[in-house]
Amino acid sequence: MSIFLNERSKVIVQGMTGAEGTKHTTKMLAAGTNIVGGVNARKAGQTASIGGRDLTVYGTVEEAIKETGADVSVVFVPPRFAKDAVIEAIDAEIPLAVVITEGIPVHDSAYMWAHAVATGNKTRIIGPNCPGIISPGKSNAGIIPADITGPGRIGLVSKSGTLTYQMMYELREIGFSTAIGIGGDPIIGTTHIDALAAFQDDPDTDAIVMIGEIGGDAEERAADYIHNNLTKPVVGYVAGFTAPEGKTMGHAGAIVSGSSGTAQAKKQALEAAGVKVGKTPSETAALMKEIMKSLG
Known part of the structure; x- marks a missing residue:
């Protein structure tokens, strides 16, 4: 099992014939992804030879x-055209749209999300500004390198x-059911909570790593959800302990205002929910290794 993406997934690439689309379509094919075509209105009916296909x-x-x-x-469309591309995918009722594009204006992301909700939430959006989703050994939709790790539990x-x-590299000897990068923009489709709920329901996922970062309150809300709904062990890491107040760090959504959105506040909320939080990514991986060892 895996969440949202598996070996039966049939993948199209919007923007497949552009430079980024071609490069990453080649890599997705090499990872075993079942790519069945691309979308580009200006090149409709043409055939693209990519990755030997x-x-x-x-x-x-x-x-x-x-x-x-x-x-x-999977959407590799420049920012100014990305909203129309995602709206088209939503209107076609595709079950999953993975929006890799970064630099999409926030109001465009808000419009896309609102449109998905208004039309009945038939399309799950991952992203924008994200690396995508991989179920190792099964399928890879996005830009996550497929050779870092193998399948596991x-x-x-x-967010990062x-x-x-x-x-994925630190825990490569154990492996992953699914790894999902949700993106760090202020407005995203799939949230930490959405992924946590899906992992809780996945019989082949035994434990969960959640990586957050400064800004907003997504991690605090996730901590509350974990406390009330999850029975599987969760370890966490929050990026940005040294970030200065009032500065945007990395992602557009990573900005701290007063005590709201600080790494320390997020760490405390997660620990109060029973989540073990590492001070570094490596320490977080070590905590997960201990958990997996205890689960046998």
Whole structure:
């Protein structure tokens, strides 16, 4: 099992024929992802030879779904066109849209999210500004390097792309059911809580790593959810202990105002919910190794 993405997932790539789309489509194919086509209105009907495969380029997401049965779209569309691309995916009712694009204006992200809700939440959005999702050995939708780790029984949800990769590497000997990078923008689709709930329900996930960062209150809300709903062990890490107040750090959403959104406040909320929190990524990985050892 895995969450949101598995070996049966049929993936299309919006923006597949652009430079980034082509590069990462090649890598996703090499990871075993079942990519069934791309979408680019200007190149509809053409065939793109990528990663040793001839992939059809469709004019719309709706057409791609009709022709291929696609149920996942990975979006590599420049920021100014990204809103329209995601709205198109939502209107076509694709079950999962993984939005890699960074630099999407916040009001565009808000519009996309509101549109998904207004149309019945038929499309789960991951991102924007995220590395995507990987179920190792099964499928990879996004830009997460597929050779860091193998399949296993840890679930990972992270705001940070690079920390996702580091945690996967640190725990590579144990492996992951699914690793999901949700992105650090102020408005995102899938949240920590969404991923935690899915991991709780996944019989092949035994324990969960949650990586947060300064800014907002997502980690505090996740801590409350963990306390009330999770029976599986969770370890956490919060990036940004040394961040100065009032400065945006890394992601657009990583800004501290007063005591709100500080790493210390998030750490305390998580620990109060029974989550073991590491001071560094490596210490967090060590805590998870202890847990997995105790679970046998």
